[in-house]
Amino acid sequence: xxxxxGDARTVARxxxxxxxxxxxxxxxxxxxxxxQRRERINHTPGAGTERAAAIEAGRREMLTDNLRNQIKSLAxxxxxxxxxxxxxxxxxxxxxxxxxFFGYPGGVxxxxxxxxxxxxxxxxxxxxxxxxxxxxxxxxxxxxxxxGVCLGTSxxxxxxxxxxxxxxxxxxxxxxxxxGNVVGSLLGKDAFQEIDITGIxxxxxxxxxxxxxxxxxxxxxxxxxxxxxxxxxxxxxxxLTKDAxxxxxxxxxxxxxxxxxxxxxxxxxxxxxxLFAQEIAKARxxxxxxxxxxxxxxxxxxxxxxxxxxxxxxxxxxxxxxxMDETHPLSFGFVGMHGWKxxxxxxxxxxxxxxxGMRFDDRVTGHVxxxxxxxxxxxxxxxxxxxxxxxxxxxxxxxxxxRVLVALLPQVAQVDPESRAAYLAEIAEWxxxxxxxxWHGSGAWRDGxxxxxxxxxxxxxxxxxxxxIVADVGQNQMWAARYAGFRRPNSHISSGGxxxxxxxxxxxxxxxxxxxxxxxxxxxxxxxxxMTVQELMTLVQDHVPVKIALLDNHKLGMVRQWxxxxxxxxxxxxxxxxxxxxxxxxxxxxxxxRASTPEEVGxxxxxxxAVDGPALVHFEIAEQQNVFPMMPAGKGLxxxxxxxxxEPKQ
Amino acid sequence: MSPNGQMPADQAANSAAPQAPAHTAPPARTxxxxxxxxxxxxxxxxxxKPGVLNRVASLMRARSFNIETLAVSHTDLxxxxxxxxxLRGDDVAVEQAAKQLYRLIDVLKVQDVTSDPTVEHEIALxxxxxxxxxxxxxxxxxxxxKAKVVxxxxxxxxxxxxxxxxxxxxxxxxxxxxxxxxLVRSGTVVMSRGxxxxxxxxxx
Ligand SMILES: Cc1cc2nc3c(=O)[nH]c(=O)nc-3n(C[C@H](O)[C@H](O)[C@H](O)COP(=O)(O)OP(=O)(O)OC[C@H]3O[C@@H](n4cnc5c(N)ncnc54)[C@H](O)[C@@H]3O)c2cc1C
Ligand SMILES: Cc1ncc(C[n+]2csc(CCOP(=O)(O)OP(=O)(O)O)c2C)c(N)n1
Ligand SMILES: [Mg+2]
Numbered sequence: 001x002x003x004x005x006g007d008a009r010t011v012a013r014x015x016x017x018x019x020x021x022x023x024x025x026x027x028x029x030x031x032x033x034x035x036q037r038r039e040r041i042n043h044t045p046g047a048g049t050e051r052a053a054a055i056e057a058g059r060r061e062m063l064t065d066n067l068r069n070q071i072k073s074l075a076x077x078x079x080x081x082x083x084x085x086x087x088x089x090x091x092x093x094x095x096x097x098x099x100x101f102f103g104y105p106g107g108v109x110x111x112x113x114x115x116x117x118x119x120x121x122x123x124x125x126x127x128x129x130x131x132x133x134x135x136x137x138x139x140x141x142x143x144x145x146x147x148g149v150c151l152g153t154s155x156x157x158x159x160x161x162x163x164x165x166x167x168x169x170x171x172x173x174x175x176x177x178x179x180g181n182v183v184g185s186l187l188g189k190d191a192f193q194e195i196d197i198t199g200i201x202x203x204x205x206x207x208x209x210x211x212x213x214x215x216x217x218x219x220x221x222x223x224x225x226x227x228x229x230x231x232x233x234x235x236x237x238x239x240l241t242k243d244a245x246x247x248x249x250x251x252x253x254x255x256x257x258x259x260x261x262x263x264x265x266x267x268x269x270x271x272x273x274x275l276f277a278q279e280i281a282k283a284r285x286x287x288x289x290x291x292x293x294x295x296x297x298x299x300x301x302x303x304x305x306x307x308x309x310x311x312x313x314x315x316x317x318x319x320x321x322x323x324m325d326e327t328h329p330l331s332f333g334f335v336g337m338h339g340w341k342x343x344x345x346x347x348x349x350x351x352x353x354x355x356x357g358m359r360f361d362d363r364v365t366g367h368v369x370x371x372x373x374x375x376x377x378x379x380x381x382x383x384x385x386x387x388x389x390x391x392x393x394x395x396x397x398x399x400x401x402x403r404v405l406v407a408l409l410p411q412v413a414q415v416d417p418e419s420r421a422a423y424l425a426e427i428a429e430w431x432x433x434x435x436x437x438x439w440h441g442s443g444a445w446r447d448g449x450x451x452x453x454x455x456x457x458x459x460x461x462x463x464x465x466x467x468x469i470v471a472d473v474g475q476n477q478m479w480a481a482r483y484a485g486f487r488r489p490n491s492h493i494s495s496g497g498x499x500x501x502x503x504x505x506x507x508x509x510x511x512x513x514x515x516x517x518x519x520x521x522x523x524x525x526x527x528x529x530x531m532t533v534q535e536l537m538t539l540v541q542d543h544v545p546v547k548i549a550l551l552d553n554h555k556l557g558m559v560r561q562w563x564x565x566x567x568x569x570x571x572x573x574x575x576x577x578x579x580x581x582x583x584x585x586x587x588x589x590x591x592x593x594r595a596s597t598p599e600e601v602g603x604x605x606x607x608x609x610a611v612d613g614p615a616l617v618h619f620e621i622a623e624q625q626n627v628f629p630m631m632p633a634g635k636g637l638x639x640x641x642x643x644x645x646x647e648p649k650q
Numbered sequence: 651m652s653p654n655g656q657m658p659a660d661q662a663a664n665s666a667a668p669q670a671p672a673h674t675a676p677p678a679r680t681x682x683x684x685x686x687x688x689x690x691x692x693x694x695x696x697x698x699k700p701g702v703l704n705r706v707a708s709l710m711r712a713r714s715f716n717i718e719t720l721a722v723s724h725t726d727l728x729x730x731x732x733x734x735x736x737l738r739g740d741d742v743a744v745e746q747a748a749k750q751l752y753r754l755i756d757v758l759k760v761q762d763v764t765s766d767p768t769v770e771h772e773i774a775l776x777x778x779x780x781x782x783x784x785x786x787x788x789x790x791x792x793x794x795x796k797a798k799v800v801x802x803x804x805x806x807x808x809x810x811x812x813x814x815x816x817x818x819x820x821x822x823x824x825x826x827x828x829x830x831x832x833l834v835r836s837g838t839v840v841m842s843r844g845x846x847x848x849x850x851x852x853x854x
Binding site: 198199202203206207210227259260261262368369370371372373383384385388389390391392 | 678679680681682696697701704705708709712742745746749750752753754755756757758852
């Protein structure tokens with residue numbers, strides 16, 4: 001937006017807090033160096049000024065629902081040039097309610113950037129690497145439930161997006177990824193920066209398009225957004241040739257999309273829903289496994305109603321975390337390879353397993369023949385292909401989990417909590433046992449070294465369990481999911497299916513932009529942060545107040561854990577150096593804080609929270625701490641490895 | 651024992667020790683896709699657009715479904731094409747293949763016609779070594795299989811055979827004795843018997 005305002009310099013909205021902290025805060029020692037630095041690099045046109053505020057207000061105004069269909073024409077914008085494909089792209093984005101997208105320019109998309117300034121309602125965030133753009137779109141989508149959008153140029157710009165597209169595919173996240181391509185006449189000629197990107201994204205998107213005609217743009221974008229968000233969500237990739245972007249476009253935007261081959265089933269079959277209710281009535285030890293689909297369907301209220309009405313304990317998949325408030329007496333944490341032991345025991349002893357919007361990933365089931373050995377299974381999923389794919393089930397129900405639960409609830413009898421008292425008491429006992437660790441709460445792992453679970457726990461508490469917490473991948477991800485404590489739907493964001501290191505920081509950026517009303521924390525490892533650390537600069541340039549909790553064990557911790565437990569301590573290539581993180585953060589203009597002991601944790605978190613802008617806290621955690629329990633590969637949910645406790649030394 | 655004394659592997663066992671619940675438990679949970687393997691015939695009606703064949707082939711490869719034959723053609727509706735796939739797998743695996751095909755936006759309908767009454771045919775062109783001495787024998791065989799000779803040269807001839815995969819297999823087996831110089835098969839196409847039409851089901 002507004003390249004025309006390029007020279008507007010602003011005062012950094014800084015505010016290094018002077019909050020007293022015992023944590024080391026190197027650059028806050030009186031010098032204004034960092035502030036000056038931030039001021040200098042703060043070249044977002046007009047940001048922080050009244051002018052920018054007015055534009056922002058106008059932008060939001062323009063995006064209210066009733067105005068969405070009245071997007072100004074070029075003439076209304078006072079422009080006399082012809083409408084080209086690139087204009088149609090901008091109009092389409094606006095019609096779809098896109099208010100922000102994440103992109104990176106290059107040769108073939110320059111026609112698009114040439115007109116983008118004429119659409120100040122569209123906020124463009126210039127990322128530092130296209131992978132970051134795709135993850136940001138993903139984080140934005142998960143935090144808001146809307147479609148995230150990212151854009152890259154042809155060739156390397158497009159291939160850089162692929163990891164993020166694959167991530168969205170495996171986790172069913174609605175994004176539209178836009179790429180440019182060489183002019184149509186050069187396609188297939190190995191032209192400069194030409195790559196068969198639709199060939200590359202074909203197996204890792206829900207659908208993709210190659211558009212060679214400006215007049216196809218309105219239809220393709222209407223379809224792309226519809227496909228991305230409808231039914232089981234997923235990424236859609238639109239590749240536009242340069243001449244499609246530059247060509248005159250006379251086509252109107254369609255009001256409805258016509259896709260005869262895309263008709264998801266939303267309503268569950270009434271007969272199956274009746275059977276579902278009968279199963280609940282018969283069951284003595286029922287358990288609900290709430291997956292990502294519950295969050296996608298916005299069915300968290302219905303989930304809670306069902307749990308309460310029939311007194312059924314709820315466990316989650318990793319991506320289902322935050323579907324039910326963890327302080328609710330019937331909510332019992334997540335299951336699977338690194339899930340809670342009591343939650344896994346619940347599954348292994350259940351007589352009825354109610355799987356809602358989850359896909360029986362192998363990290364959830366372990367060795368399938370020993371999974372839930374006593375349970376009949378009801379599986380509700382919107383994607384028929386998920387039913388019976390990994391686990392044979394007794395009662396399959398294809399449909400949107402919200403609508404299925406709404407239809408089911410009246411058929412479920414109110415269960416007296418007394419009648420489940422023994423069952424619930426048993427689970428409570430398991431829970432008390434599995435949540436007990438000698439250091440959890442004390443803050444110190446062995447020999448006073450900082451314990452990662454303690455750090456995560458404190459972040460959850462400090463943010464009142466209301467922040468959006470975005471994990472990276474590895475041990476940090478498991479600690480985040482286990483110990484932060486999630487109460488609000490979609491407050492937990494994690495790369496589950498692809499397990500993409502480097503996801504955390506850019507996804508948190510997208511989440512923070514999508515939910516500016518919520519505090520956003522990225523919980524990342526030292527390995528993962530080094531994969532996408534350049535997005536720190538985007539946080540600064542675009543004023544995105546993400547707080548980064550770096551759990552630094554100087555290790556590819558999850559790899560080290562496997563090497564310790566499975567490869568007899570052969571620690572090849574799992575030790576890695578990192579930069580001086582505080583200096584690095586400062587170099588980017590991000591406030592940096594450090595905590596190396598349990599005592600420093602609280603003040604460092606407080607200091608980071610007090611910064612009006614992005615901040616990084618470098619937590620120097622124990623190097624050899626592992627995530628337990630752990631289900632070894634090829635084993636089942638009853639074969640968990642557990643931590644061997646030692647008396648904490650003080 | 652691990653370096654930091656955390657976890658001996660023999661400590662691994664740690665059972666959830668559930669009591670068997672009151673109602674009848676299902677037998678050990680089965681993993682889908684490990685049943686008896688059969689040949690299946692699927693018919694897919696797909697949009698007649700560039701790239702659709704690629705999408706189908708890519709999906710089958712990515713999900714390790716074993717396609718044996720694939721025949722693609724126009725239909726009477728200009729906007730749709732028809733694919734006939736034969737593949738091997740157990741019932742659940744093939745059902746999974748069909749469901750995965752449905753996920754493709756350009757696929758309109760998929761039907762497993764393996765156990766339906768159908769007319770099933772493929773065509774084969776077989777160039778066989780044959781000269782004055784044994785041409786007669788080849789011709790007799792071809793006739794027995796209702797195949798036609800469509801090209802004749804001094805030292806070879808081309809037999810055009812149609813029939814089910816098994817019938818064509820049988821004829822090829824017999825002709826092999828003479829020496830097959832070249833062989834091409836179209837892959838199976840099928841159509842359900844009776845008045846029902848998969849194409850009509852697609853028309854809206
Ligand atoms: C290091 C690491 C460790 C991990 N450890 C664990 C672990 O211990 N435990 C664990 O659970 N996971 C773990 N995972 C994550 C795991 O790989 C999977 O990503 C996760 O289990 C998938 O959860 P899900 O099935 O709920 O979500 P998804 O994979 O997102 O699936 C969502 C399902 O919901 C369906 N759906 C979507 N919308 C709707 C709707 N409206 N109505 C109905 N259904 C809908 C979809 O069709 C799909 O089947 C780990 C990942 C990593 C990287
Ligand atoms: C892009 C990518 N490469 C490799 C891996 C394999 N992997 C999973 S966890 C992990 C270690 C992560 O180390 P770090 O980011 O420091 O997190 P920690 O486990 O130490 O918390 C690795 C290498 C991956 N998931 N993603
Ligand atoms: Mg690490």
